[in-house]
Amino acid sequence: MTQKIDFLSKNQQIVLEIIEKAKEPLKAYSILFSVQKKGIKAPPQVYRALDRLIKLGKIHKIESKNAFVACKNDSCTISNATAFSICDSCEMVTEISNPKLSKYLANFQDKTGMRYNKYNLEFFGLCKKCKK
């Protein structure tokens, strides 16, 4: 059988669209609330779409916030290497796209020699606006 790797179902498109439009990370239940008028009625429908979109690298989960953001990074089609900048004061989260950082982390070896196929990095601080 053929994996529909580049096709998004209706629910997936709806969920992706609302996340892409948002300026802040969205929580699953706030997504659910927003899409109820479009026929998505229950949590599993939202979570399934989120899971799929994450696997496709279209969105990422901000683990420290249990929230979801659209990937703005074209090269990030598989979401196995993610880094975010998070403001502790406002809701601002931006994906860091820094080849040096990615390379450094992709090549990082700890002393056990364990090899990694995925990482997630979250930086916290005050954004410029909030620092003023």
Add this chain to the structure above:
Amino acid sequence: MTQKIDFLSKNQQIVLEIIEKAKEPLKAYSILFSVQKKGIKAPPQVYRALDRLIKLGKIHKIESKNAFVACKNDSCTISNATAFSICDSCEMVTEISNPKLSKYLANFQDKTGMRYNKYNLEFFGLCKKCKK
């Protein structure tokens, strides 16, 4: 008044002890279950102890698992710079203590120039045992 910065309350000691003894990260409700015989009866008591222990750097939260591990890193008294190695197959989580990595990340600047006062990094892969 004086901040009792290095004193642990009874509940905090109980919770810390069980996390330190564990070989795997523990979930809050599994901690709750284990400590009920010692008089801790309700979630807020566990979560308060966890919050305090995290602030003191005695434990860390593994965000991707909603679970808690004891800090094995003596220099990590304030938990503002954490890195973990996580096996996708078994429950193994180890804290990475690598001065080069810490230094690299502590000095990392993204293009916005935002300064960070905290980061958390989680690496995923298969540990040696699980790779065989």
Add this chain to the structure above:
DNA sequence: ATAAAATTGTTATATTATAACAATGCGTAA
């Protein structure tokens, strides 16, 4: 066209975390 497989819808429930307030303990000033 039919059967198998995958996806979607639905209900219910599990898991994680916090709000709100009462009870208790503790330091300090009168």
Add this chain to the structure above:
DNA sequence: TTACGCATTGTTATAATATAACAATTTTAT
């Protein structure tokens, strides 16, 4: 000492996040 203010702890209830289980529907292969 006592009584007041403040911090900590206990308790109940509920909020927020996520998944299990199964039915209905759609897609795919034969």
